[in-house]
Amino acid sequence: MSIRAYREMDFKAILDIYAACKLDELLYERKEFKLLPLDQDHKRLEGFLASQVFVYERDGIKGYAAHDHSTITALYVHPSARGTGIGKILLQFMLDRIQGDIVLNVASSNYPAKRLYEQHGFITVDEFMTDYNGTSVLATKMVCAV
Numbered sequence: 001m002s003i004r005a006y007r008e009m010d011f012k013a014i015l016d017i018y019a020a021c022k023l024d025e026l027l028y029e030r031k032e033f034k035l036l037p038l039d040q041d042h043k044r045l046e047g048f049l050a051s052q053v054f055v056y057e058r059d060g061i062k063g064y065a066a067h068d069h070s071t072i073t074a075l076y077v078h079p080s081a082r083g084t085g086i087g088k089i090l091l092q093f094m095l096d097r098i099q100g101d102i103v104l105n106v107a108s109s110n111y112p113a114k115r116l117y118e119q120h121g122f123i124t125v126d127e128f129m130t131d132y133n134g135t136s137v138l139a140t141k142m143v144c145a146v
Helices: 008-026 042-050 086-097 111-119
Strands: 002-005 052-057 061-068 071-077 102-107 123-132 135-144
Touching (some): 008 052, 008 102, 052 086, 071 086
Parallel strands (some): 071 102
Antiparallel strands (some): 052 061, 102 135, 123 135
């Protein structure tokens, strides 16, 4: 197992993981969503490119996490590797790396992710409307105070 900095040659694996995971974070919404691949989603691609990205590698890239200053901007684990602790390992890596209070946003209906974040000290501080591929989503802003 290894967590390392993202390299440009990892982009195809990142696209595959994103495509396999993105709609899962909206699974508990009562709306239909259509996947917009990361390389076609200008808003999220811009955020990805502005972030420091780290990949979890074990027999290939199984997940990745990213942050932009004190904000965690992504944390995805390929469905085939879920339940193995990779999400917790990547989250702890982010917590150890980021200085000060740490912020993240998550779909309010994504209870499994919110539960993981709460187990690591995050609390809900706000809710706001956002959208994914043109469909509105209620999001939760969570903060982990150091």
